[in-house]
Amino acid sequence: MRQDEVITLAHGAGGAVMHNMIKSVILKHLNNSNGKVFEVPLDSLEDAGVADGTVFTTDSYTVKPLFFPGGDIGRLAVAGTLNDIAVLGADPLALSSALIIEEGFAINDLEKIMESMKLTCKEAGGVGIITGDTKVVERGAVDNLIITTSAIGTKGEFLDRNISIVKKFRPSFDSTWLVDTNIKSGDKIMVSGTIGDHGCAIMSARGNYGFESNIESDVRPLNKMISSVLEIGGIVNIKDPTRGGLSNLLNEWSEKSHIGILLQEDKVPVREGVKAALGFLGLDAFELSNEGKVCFAVLAEKAEEVLQALRQTKEGKDAMIIGEATDEFDVVVLETAVGGRRIIRESAGDPVPRIC
């Protein structure tokens, strides 16, 4: 990367440009800088890191607008961060909340957002916010409000049990956590519900994309759903398709696990309202962000059982097996209903900035 270059929106969009920048600018300096070995380090680029058994994650939320159909920045900040703990196979223990507020922000709106954070914590099973920070900056120094939440967690109740079931079928499995390098050819790929809802809801709420819809964001805490699926066992990895959507998630899995992924287009659940909006905008559901969905990579032997358990949960009732890992190729391939095939690339950037 040339030193006279500047940051562009694509550098934060969750796609290939962002991943290159993170490697060439951020990891170059921060990676393993001090020789310590962590169970899940920064350069694994997982949703959370692990140090001495404590799972730790952080995310800044810059969503615009602050209130949107199905949620608000407070709900997003709590659910998004808790989900990054849960996808490693951990149970959330506590949250932090750092607010940066623009001078002139309405206290009434701040109260609504705080109340939403509280309710989302409750929905997640009573996770507590135990530390925080409040900064106020002059008009123009931030756009309204930014929330950065971090969370800590510990090994989930059913994680070890899940891993022992995986090992029964795959004795070579040697991971303590559910990470992106765990997937092998033959593993089934599952999504917990319809994709694209969050990205579509945000675009619609902005009102400047020329369409309106009644699609609501799917933002919600998923730790309970994930826990009930780990109880069944046979889960190899879990990840949430947030920025960059399903296409980035699957390409990350493909790259990090050195596998290909073959998807069946007619199995991928997309709401009719989302399809209509995407057709109008010329966008692909695979690129849109989600906030209340996860993908599972599951042993083929346990896939049907896991699917049924997932469908018993309210968050996973529309779950589908959408494809499988393969060693026949090393990219993500979509097979259409009539048998055509096309490669799904990691997008360069997100079609919608400030979605989360």
Add this chain to the structure above:
Amino acid sequence: MRQDEVITLAHGAGGAVMHNMIKSVILKHLNNSNGKVFEVPLDSLEDAGVADGTVFTTDSYTVKPLFFPGGDIGRLAVAGTLNDIAVLGADPLALSSALIIEEGFAINDLEKIMESMKLTCKEAGGVGIITGDTKVVERGAVDNLIITTSAIGTKGEFLDRNISIVKKFRPSFDSTWLVDTNIKSGDKIMVSGTIGDHGCAIMSARGNYGFESNIESDVRPLNKMISSVLEIGGIVNIKDPTRGGLSNLLNEWSEKSHIGILLQEDKVPVREGVKAALGFLGLDAFELSNEGKVCFAVLAEKAEEVLQALRQTKEGKDAMIIGEATDEFDVVVLETAVGGRRIIRESAGDPVPRIC
């Protein structure tokens, strides 16, 4: 607080207005919302919370300018957050880093800041950054760059030993952590060095306060210094006088420990350059922020020994005993060299916004 009110700069300035807003707007919703009991909860308003033995803290850094004499936003974000772990008596284990970057930001500057974060981690004894987030927003949505760091830590090597020494002299002491409610009449109040350096350096660097100085910010990690003092023992509490300066810190101690504090003005270390700038600006050194200083409340019996140990460290070489806790009154009182007394109130707001 009236519902048609808006947030003002004073709401983020670390003073009385901020504390009222945090209580009436934020804690109202987030406090104990889910019935769980934490060792150090949100409403204790400590620099860090504690859940199941893990110390956890977060801070957003909005400092302007990003580079200033003695430091930069990266050094500030690492040191400031690590110090909030250390003042509870904990050793830092890992950091997170969430960046919000304005489109157009120079990659060269970003690299300098990342390198500074790495070097500050190293200076703190090799703390690792194990998780992060990168958001890029459109021009005007943030001013250049905001960094939010969070950190986790565990009980410090010498904390239990320190507390057992405290209990030898004060059997009623029943705290597991070094918190603001621990101070009793007779405890000596110590500061680890000169005050006001950071606030003065930032004002000077902005160039619009009408003065220039060669004062450098004192921003630095203090965990090693704190650890070597805990090894001596007899420390009742530690806190860093950041936003709102020494006046807010001492008023918080007074309020939470239900004690008065009597300070000797001639004992409070202030650099000549800072004094000159303050005279010019009509400001008080007690109100200015610090980033590389802490205050200790120490058993009178151990105060001299602790002071000598502190002065052996490079971060604490200018340490002074500046006063003591008393039950003769319940406010913070400054005694001048000629014997006059004045009350030091918690300031309403910080004289300098965006100092950290």
